[in-house]
Amino acid sequence: MRLALLAAALLVPLAAAAAETRIPDRALEQAASLRERALADDTAWQVTESLTTEIGPRIAGSEADARAVAWAVAKFRELGFDKVWTEPVTFPKWERRSESAAVVGNNAQPLALTALGGSPGGTVEAEIVRFPDLAALEAAPEGSLAGRIAFVDYQMPASRDGSGYGPGSAIRSRGPSLAIRKGAIGFLMRSAGTDNHRVPHTGITRFDEGLTPVPSAALSIPDADQLARLAARGPVKVRMALDCGWDGEYTSQNVIGEITGRSRPKEVVLLGAHLDSWDLGTGAIDDASGIGITMAAARLVGQMPKRPARSIRVVAYANEEQGLLGGRAYAEKHAGEIALHQLSAESDFGAGRIYAFNTSGPEHAQAATRQIAEALAPLGIVHAPGEGSPGPDIIPLSAKGAAWAWLAQDGTDYFNLHHTADDTLDKVDPEALKQNVATWAVFAWLAAEAEGDFGSRPGPMPKPGN
Amino acid sequence: MRLALLAAALLVPLAAAAAETRIPDRALEQAASLRERALADDTAWQVTESLTTEIGPRIAGSEADARAVAWAVAKFRELGFDKVWTEPVTFPKWERRSESAAVVGNNAQPLALTALGGSPGGTVEAEIVRFPDLAALEAAPEGSLAGRIAFVDYQMPASRDGSGYGPGSAIRSRGPSLAIRKGAIGFLMRSAGTDNHRVPHTGITRFDEGLTPVPSAALSIPDADQLARLAARGPVKVRMALDCGWDGEYTSQNVIGEITGRSRPKEVVLLGAHLDSWDLGTGAIDDASGIGITMAAARLVGQMPKRPARSIRVVAYANEEQGLLGGRAYAEKHAGEIALHQLSAESDFGAGRIYAFNTSGPEHAQAATRQIAEALAPLGIVHAPGEGSPGPDIIPLSAKGAAWAWLAQDGTDYFNLHHTADDTLDKVDPEALKQNVATWAVFAWLAAEAEGDFGSRPGPMPKPGN
CATH class of the missing domain: 3.40.630.10 (Zn peptidases)
Structure with a gap:
């Protein structure tokens, strides 16, 4: 939802x-x-x-x-x-085929991530720049992410009414476009989630008109922790390989039943x-x-x-x-x-x-x-x-x-x-x-x-x- | 351990x-x-x-x-x-490269599994035969698993002293060889674990002398639940593709420090x-x-x-x-x-x-x-x-x-x-x-x-x- x-x-x-x-x-x-x-x-x-x-x-x-x-x-x-009937719903189709990522270099190790819905495929290998939240990414100077992967490391809080999801999902929807505007060639975020398992959270993203979309993914929360610890030690290079993307149109159905x-x-x-x-x-x-x-x-x-x-x-x-x-x-x-x-x-x-x-x-x-x-x-x-x-x-x-x-x-x-x-x-x-x-x-x-x-x-x- | x-x-x-x-x-x-x-x-x-x-x-x-x-x-x-020193330890090297599985047919869907350590690679697609525990597999008639994948669906209990792991790990170590003796071309088990996440539990297995090893893997616990529910509805065919196996020898070290x-x-x-x-x-x-x-x-x-x-x-x-x-x-x-x-x-x-x-x-x-x-x-x-x-x-x-x-x-x-x-x-x-x-x-x-x-x-x- x-x-x-x-x-x-x-x-x-x-x-x-x-x-x-x-x-x-x-x-x-x-x-x-x-x-x-x-x-x-x-x-x-x-x-x-x-x-x-x-x-x-x-x-x-x-x-x-x-x-x-x-x-x-x-x-x-x-x-x-x-009564039971259907009503057609037509939309562009997005597919996930495969995805993987790893820290490369002296601390080489795999990372668990998942492409955001709407992300293009592609493989990028670059140094990450960590931001604690969306405001910090927004404040980054123009061009400062040229050739880098942006990593927004915001942890959403748990709450009964789900209000903590607002800032988490805003990173997912607005983060990739913001990062592209600063020059980033890839986008990573801490999953908008509240668990501590190696199961990253996907969800739809959108790229602003006129921008060239870049591979965009969410790390599981333990993986975001790990990347933050590595980033605190010095420069970290990540390789992410996403095979996914938009592929034509599809017509599904709203299915309706009535008493x-x-x-x-x-x-x-x-x-x-x-x-x-x-x-x-x-x-x-x-x-x-x-x-x-x-x-x-x-x-x-x-x-x-x-x-x-x-x-x-x-x-x-x-x-x-x-x-x-x-x-x-x-x-x-x-x-x-x-x-x-x-x-x-x-x-x-x-x-x-x-x-x-x-x-x-x-x-x-x-x-x-x-x-x-x-x-x-x-x-x-x-x-x-x-x-x-x-x-x-x-x-x-x-x-x-x-x-x-x-x-x-x-x-x-x-x-x-x-x-x-x-x-x-x-x-x-x-x-x-x-x-x-x-x-x-x-x-x-x-x-x-x-x-x-x-x-x-x-x-x-x-x-x-x- | x-x-x-x-x-x-x-x-x-x-x-x-x-x-x-x-x-x-x-x-x-x-x-x-x-x-x-x-x-x-x-x-x-x-x-x-x-x-x-x-x-x-x-x-x-x-x-x-x-x-x-x-x-x-x-x-x-x-x-x-x-004092700090090392002592060499030489052993055969086993590698996991990739692994995937899916239910095929009318209820097609992916399954989360992981190869058992020591498993050979290989792709098999066959009907599964579910057994509630190792004794049931042991009791299966000779040849009854010909061309099938054995699925041992035993849930280990949690305990402070880890005693529930005994039967769980016995399935991992003995199950594959037992299944091969009955004719199975693949082996699946419910992970020897007590969680409810999509993270399967690996661990070493061994094949008895004289048997031809078959691809052997553990399903995450929710995936084992799912396969059990599908099996209760009728025949289920699974495709598992493991790329893994033994590859030469390696010498590592015991590292020792002394006061x-x-x-x-x-x-x-x-x-x-x-x-x-x-x-x-x-x-x-x-x-x-x-x-x-x-x-x-x-x-x-x-x-x-x-x-x-x-x-x-x-x-x-x-x-x-x-x-x-x-x-x-x-x-x-x-x-x-x-x-x-x-x-x-x-x-x-x-x-x-x-x-x-x-x-x-x-x-x-x-x-x-x-x-x-x-x-x-x-x-x-x-x-x-x-x-x-x-x-x-x-x-x-x-x-x-x-x-x-x-x-x-x-x-x-x-x-x-x-x-x-x-x-x-x-x-x-x-x-x-x-x-x-x-x-x-x-x-x-x-x-x-x-x-x-x-x-x-x-x-x-x-x-x-x-």
Whole structure:
């Protein structure tokens, strides 16, 4: 996932004149039994196990991407969704083929690194110049990196809400272009992660227009430690050899399953997650667990004694990792249906327990937001007014005016695994997954039963910061 | 390290008629201040940092092996040892060049594995046959693995004393030959480890005489989980490509530093550790920390107001990992000096705190063993009569009659890292290292000051089991 912090402006009340939105007592009563059913249901685990085991890594544009799409169509059907369809998403395809690096010279030794998504291939051998953070690289004199490899050695901190990822991911997105402007022929960074294993963290980067891209990679955290120790002793030369790059276009699919609403079927509560993963791990916490949670939650709502008033739409987005391509395509295609998207949310911050809830709803939807939060309280969840942000694939939709909900997962351990080979099924706690499903099911049910709206209306919303 | 369990026979009293060995009160008094000095000394950390950073991985026979020998000679001199010398150790050289594997077919995906030391290179693609443990492989009918890859999927348990490693390492040493006898063309095992990371555990294997070796490798634990899940769904085909193998002979060196005794300089207390490592990590806990602990402890003893009565000899053994080659060479070369080796011990079970102490000393040395244990008690160490074993490189010497001591480290986490890419400096706790140094320094000082012997005498001892 890519983390977007919410501009405070997004929370400004939108339409003071609207009637107050309320959730009927009967729906609230039914939410309690739905919650208990969800806590005993292992569908999310089964789905997560199936996707990670049968498909495995599924980087956008790969052969496994196509298998994942077919898998998702079949899984929605198997789970009893009323409608299942796909919507095409076209994007340039990036491939990793091989990568290696080593310190050369008196302290010769291999280094564990991984190319950043979007990096060109190439082999460079040069002295490194170490910078403690992005500001230090930014302050380097023009031309000072001529013929050198820049090494940005910033350690991101762990935090429950993932806020430490901001500066870490900024190095990944902005570092390579900054380094090129100073003359660098290669770019290395300490992985944006919080573990201490030899599993480097990949993630997309971009090169500014007009620059010639250079090989760009992330070192595992122990390798960054090692390079820092060597650099403290004197000049260090590194050889990095990346075989990777962009290779044509590919068309994948957003895969969508819907539980059709009984009385207002065109109005939808959208539950999102992304189907693609990076190629290094099997994408268990990023984001097979999100697929499992949302599919399982919608299925449980579909098994209520009566269908919800509105439709529950689960979107398994294509290619989130390389720039929200699925989320953008969905927003474009459904740009004329913003007001029908009552509330949209994405599960894309791992498989940890949910601890907070909020919506972007304006004043007239605050009471309904509080009602949902009260129904979630027995799951250990607090209402967090004024906080939150849309999940990554929801950003393009919310930028067009769609209201969003925030189901905040505990991400303390998320960046131990994020975008690494270590993102595998054994890291998922089945009990935490059930708590997630219960949360999403109750949320979806109540949002679909609410009388009145949550503030979605066409027209530009202030763009969320990132 | 390779773990050897002690045959109880080794503890049988050897010479009931000998005079009782005792440690003088003055030496015991001095031990207290030595212990406190050691707890404030960071030499072990500095040495461990230097070896892992400047040399890095140092598999026996590599270019880094030669650098490590030169490093050890220089480090002993820098630390003020009285004598420094090397003794040659010749062995066949094994090299890892590249390795990869993948599930092929409908669930195509890469697998993280590493060749076992001693494996031949080669590419095989075949259906796997999964066995839950070595006994199940052993029970497979003759010929039943023809054209298949055997997969032994046993999970070793974690334990403080490392006893769970026995069955795990038995699969590594015996599994390949067993599989070949049943017709297998390749061998896979779940790593003998206790972590959940994508870092497979290597280690030496051997092929029985008369068999044609086949490519043999260990999967990381998450990959073994994955292969087990796929195997539960139906037939699974795996392609493994190993480029590795034996390549000529190499002569490395045992590097030895000595603090010369003041009154009985030919009698030695031997502190061992091994200088080589596997190639995947930087060998921080296996066994740079042992090198750091023993060098630092001997140095501190050498800084006492007067030299110890006996000499303290630190041996940095060559090529422990591929079969105790350094330990065997030392025992051969010093076979005529067994009685001079008063007590020998090796630090080769990581960098965890020491929790127990014992010696192989016979009846007449029991009181002295208890005296040493009492001096160690303030460090949280208990006397464990009847327990223990010589460290791996001490086995060949003890098999010739040399008495040994056991300084038992807490190995609960040891097999999370052992023989993996994750064995790096960040896993070493500097405070635990100081506790180790204090233990070894007090032990070495008191053993060197003891009046009377610990039972070493030439002649075969019962061979320790393994």
